[in-house]
Amino acid sequence: MVESAVVVGTGLIGTSIALALHQRGVDVALSDRDPAALRLACDLGAGRPLAQEQTEPADVAVVAVPPGAVPAVLRDAQRRGLARVYTDVASVKSSVVRRVAELGCDLTSYVPGHPMGGRERQGPGAARADLFLGRSWALCPAAGTDPAAVKTVTLLAELCGADPLVVDEAAHDRAVALVSHAPHAVSAAVAASLLDGDATALALAGQGVRDMTRIAGGDVGLWREILGHNAGPVAAVLERVAADLAAAAAALRSGDPGVVEDLLERGRAGHARVPGKRGAGPTPDDAVLSVVIPDEPGALGRLFAAAAEAGVNVEDVRIDHSPGLPLGVAQLSVVPEARDRLARALTEGGWSVHR
Incomplete structure (x- = not known):
């Protein structure tokens, strides 16, 4: 107890x-x-x-x-x-x-x-x-x-x-270097590159760069200490990532699509290994519905309530805000067989739904 x-x-x-x-x-x-x-x-x-x-x-x-x-x-x-x-x-x-x-x-x-x-x-x-x-x-x-x-x-x-x-403690440190510590450093590197972006580039920033750089907003002092305590395993992962990126950069300059395609394919395969809601390993792809929502209190709650009334469980949600506009787009992930049912229910309820 x-x-x-x-x-x-x-x-x-x-x-x-x-x-x-x-x-x-x-x-x-x-x-x-x-x-x-x-x-x-x-x-x-x-x-x-x-x-x-x-x-x-x-x-x-x-x-x-x-x-x-x-x-x-x-x-x-x-x-x-x-x-x-x-x-x-x-x-x-x-x-x-x-x-x-x-x-x-x-x-x-x-x-x-x-x-x-x-x-x-x-x-x-x-x-x-x-x-x-x-x-x-x-x-x-x-x-x-x-x-x-x-x-x-x-x-x-x-x-x-x-x-x-x-x-085991050593296995733990190698594992978190791969799935946590090195990704944080990579996120920081991507975010640091934005310092060179002009106003036009930043205005075009979408959800992809937000996802990539979200964790870069963490406490600098804490992460400096974490990376220092796990320096060897983190350095090994960063060296492998840097080698892949350097090879991709060289291939782009020389016009060799094969190297880039190989990196992208390995990236897809690695992403599929990340455990999800239904367990480890590859899982069926969820269907995604895009729903326009007003940027106002209670809007997201009403949307979830409408999904519940339709008997559909929302597996995941992501919100893309529209800069300068009082609205956004909620990306609702649902199991494929529930997509059409939810789309009909939301449309009948007055929501603007896009597949």
């Missing part, structure tokens, strides 16, 4: 964990060196301030601070006896675990963790109780970790709606 928890660090991840646990009836105590962040997290309903003197250790303590700060914060938490079991949320594991051991922390009660959820925004104000819903949550216990501690942190992840996955 996880009936009580301490969350040290009330940023995006820590506050989101606290909100999720609090909604499940867990007694959550919060701590942060920034009084304003702590106060906001408490006001949001994430928990109560941690008392100076703990009369009873919590079931679990979550260290939700940047990677470089985890070892010292964990050592302090264990010295204070804040909990029976400890975990962290750092997105890098090998360097953190190595330093934790050097500081003499109790490794039997510590389960290194990493919830695979986040946003480009930071701070408790960006936190959401559903941030980890359906997301993977990596657990990297050592050989000497108490199995009971692993069970406790597994339950913690499940209470947050995540899918726990036990993985």
Whole structure:
């Protein structure tokens, strides 16, 4: 059972964990060196301030601070006896675990963790109780970790709606370099190229460049630290990506379409491997309906309500805003067999639908 928890660090991840646990009836105590962040997290309903003197250790303590700060914060938490079991949320594991051991922390009660959820925004104000819903949550216990501690942190992840996955710390770092850390650097590189764009180019920016550069808006200091802690694996991925791009650039200049086509085909194949709603591997392509919506409060809610009345589940949605106009286009993804039914229902309801 996880009936009580301490969350040290009330940023995006820590506050989101606290909100999720609090909604499940867990007694959550919060701590942060920034009084304003702590106060906001408490006001949001994430928990109560941690008392100076703990009369009873919590079931679990979550260290939700940047990677470089985890070892010292964990050592302090264990010295204070804040909990029976400890975990962290750092997105890098090998360097953190190595330093934790050097500081003499109790490794039997510590389960290194990493919830695979986040946003480009930071701070408790960006936190959401559903941030980890359906997301993977990596657990990297050592050989000497108490199995009971692993069970406790597994339950913690499940209470947050995540899918726990036990993985070796080195394998974890290689994996996140591929699926998280290097993509962030690539997104930053694409976004940085926009600094050379003139007003005409930026006026033509569409959803594609927004999708590509969204994560580049993340906290620079945090990401500098993350990339530095996972430098080797990230560098290896970036070198492979850079080689592909350099080959494509050379092929474009020489007029060789084969190299470019090969990159595009491999890109499609790689994209198809990304797990989706219906599981890992390739999934049937959803049908997409484009619906014009006014840029006003409640418009999206009315659209979803109309889809619900038609008995159609919206698998995904993307909104393209029209610069300078009070409207946008909602791209609704539905299973192919429901497309025509939804199109008819929305059209009859007065919506402007385009296939």
